[in-house]
Amino acid sequence: xxxxxxxxxxxxxxxxxxxxxxxxxxxxxxxxxxxxxxxxxxxxxxxxxxxxxxxxxxxxxxxxxxxxxxxxxxxxxxxxxxxxxxxxxxxxxxxxxxxxxxxxxxxxxxx
Amino acid sequence: xxxxxxxxxxxxxxxxxxxxxxxxxxxxxxxxxxxxxxxxxxxxxxxxxxxxxxxxxxxxxxxxxxxxxxxxxxxxxxxxxxxxxxxxxxxxxxxxxxxxxxxxxxxxxxxxxxx
Numbered sequence: 247x248x249x250x251x252x253x254x255x256x257x258x259x260x261x262x263x264x265x266x267x268x269x270x271x272x273x274x275x276x277x278x279x280x281x282x283x284x285x286x287x288x289x290x291x292x293x294x295x296x297x298x299x300x301x302x303x304x305x306x307x308x309x310x311x312x313x314x315x316x317x318x319x320x321x322x323x324x325x326x327x328x329x330x331x332x333x334x335x336x337x338x339x340x341x342x343x344x345x346x347x348x349x350x351x352x353x354x355x356x357x
Numbered sequence: 358x359x360x361x362x363x364x365x366x367x368x369x370x371x372x373x374x375x376x377x378x379x380x381x382x383x384x385x386x387x388x389x390x391x392x393x394x395x396x397x398x399x400x401x402x403x404x405x406x407x408x409x410x411x412x413x414x415x416x417x418x419x420x421x422x423x424x425x426x427x428x429x430x431x432x433x434x435x436x437x438x439x440x441x442x443x444x445x446x447x448x449x450x451x452x453x454x455x456x457x458x459x460x461x462x463x464x465x466x467x468x469x470x471x472x
Contacts, residue, residue, distance in 0.1 A: 276458055286468075287466075294459070345402070349398055
């Protein structure tokens with residue numbers, strides 16, 4: 247069964263705008279990860295946030311984690327057309343354990 | 358650093374036929390995973406290896422799917438016999454065994470169509 251649920255399922259924005267995607271999960275986790283998948287390609291790891299962390303940044307990406315609400319958000323600032331892809335959150339119960347993926351958010355950035 | 362290699366890239370077979378997929382993970386990565394991704398859904402874990410031992414195969418349909426990882430390096434995933442609902446992308450991923458968790462590196466996948 248899927249652990250994470252992403253919201254929204256699809257998001258369409260203009261280039262330069264910010265994009266926010268949310269992920270909720272059901273049980274306690276060790277870490278949460280975000281991945282990007284371009285059409286017809288494999289997944290690319292974007293960022294990992296551990297259960298004792300609240301916020302992480304990587305370039306134009308900002309991830310937050312609220313373990314009390316069992317939720318995470320991914321913010322992409324100043325979006326570019328090249329950011330068009332599907333974004334997945336994945337949760338791990340324990341270090342070294344399997345990742346369980348959500349259904350993904352399909353992001354479309356229009357030039 | 359070379360990525361995770363998978364072959365073939367595409368495969369079309371008839372139902373009830375058999376098919377095999379191959380994966381070569383990143384050198385030194387102890388953990389290897391096979392995921393199934395049906396169109397429009399997130400990846401679902403089929404099996405997880407650590408070195409050449411199985412850690413989790415709870416969602417592998419063992420009546421038709423099998424996987425092995427010889428010598429803790431390359432891995433093959435086999436489906437025999439295939440069903441229409443097996444049409445999906447089969448993704449292989451690997452990660453090092455590092456305390457605290459580590460991101461996976463995925464291959465480009467094998468797109469299987471069962472007709």
